[in-house]
Amino acid sequence: MCGRLSQYHGIHDFVDALSMPYPLLNSVGDQPLERYNVAPTTRVAVLRLEKEKLHADLVRWGWRPHWAQDRAAPINARVEKVAHSPFFRAIWPHRAIVPIDNWFEWVDEGGPKKQPYLIRRRDGRPCLCAGIGQFSNEPSEHDGFVIITADSAGGMVDVHDRRPVVWSPELAREWLASPTSTGHAEQMALNLGEASEVFEWFPVDTAVGNVRNQGSSLITPKASIG
Structure with a gap:
């Protein structure tokens, strides 16, 4: 996790879910994003x-330091090691929230193809994922971000052994706040992510495996099991 995600609501829906009392500098736009099948290396809100000031920007999903140009840019970072x-x-030290509607995982169930599963919050709110990255107010080729992941727990381990660290709105605001020290941020990420019970998951059409496919049909359940 996490190798594919959805952002189909508008940025204002995500900002409302975060509920931070700061002016918004929005370079994303006001319309629904309508991206149901977002792949690594593409630009994500x-x-x-x-x-x-709360900045809403489109930033490349994936980052590597300047001295690691001989390897692919990771898209995720393990919470146990990242700090x-x-x-x-x-x-x-450069923390961000990656607001998503859901993410996808693929499970080997013995068929000719792995079965994709969609994971989302049960309450219908956006998943406010912990991220870190390199950001600038003027877009730069060096900008990028990674999503922080933790061990799965409970039933979700049957879908994948890793999942993003997802915050409640209160903890998401604390994650972003400048007074939050890097040490405290580490303890938050290690211990305070949302529990498995907050989420639901179900199989979806294998068409999501092709990054060219988009549309709401990709997030329609085949059969709910979560």
């Missing part, structure tokens, strides 16, 4: 706080 990893040292 991200929220970050800078100088008491002390030399690879992510430069961006660990």
Whole structure:
């Protein structure tokens, strides 16, 4: 996890879910994003706080430091290592929220193809995922972000052994707040992500496996099991 996600609501829906009392600097636009099948290396809507302004920007999903140009840019970072990893040292202090409607995982169920599953919050609210990255107010080729992942727990481990660290709105605001120290942020990420019971998951059409496919049919349940 997480290798594919959806952002189909508009940025204002995500900002409302976060509920931070700061002016919004929005470079994403006001219309629904309508992206049901978002792949790594593409630009994803991200929220970050800078100088008491909430920035909404489209940022490339994936990041690597300048000295690691010989390897692919990771899209995720393991919560157990990220705070002390030399690879992510430069961006660990630069926290962001990656607001998504859902993400997808693929499960080998013995068929000719792996079965894709959609995972989302049971209450219908956006998933406010913990992210870190390199950001600038003027788009740069060096900008990018990763989503922080943790071990799955409960029934979700049957879908995948990793999942994003998802915050409640209160903790998402604390994650972004500048007074939050890097040490406290690490403890938050290790211990305070939403529990498995907050989520539901169900199989969806295998068409989601092709990144060219879009549309709401990709998020329609085949049969609910979560």
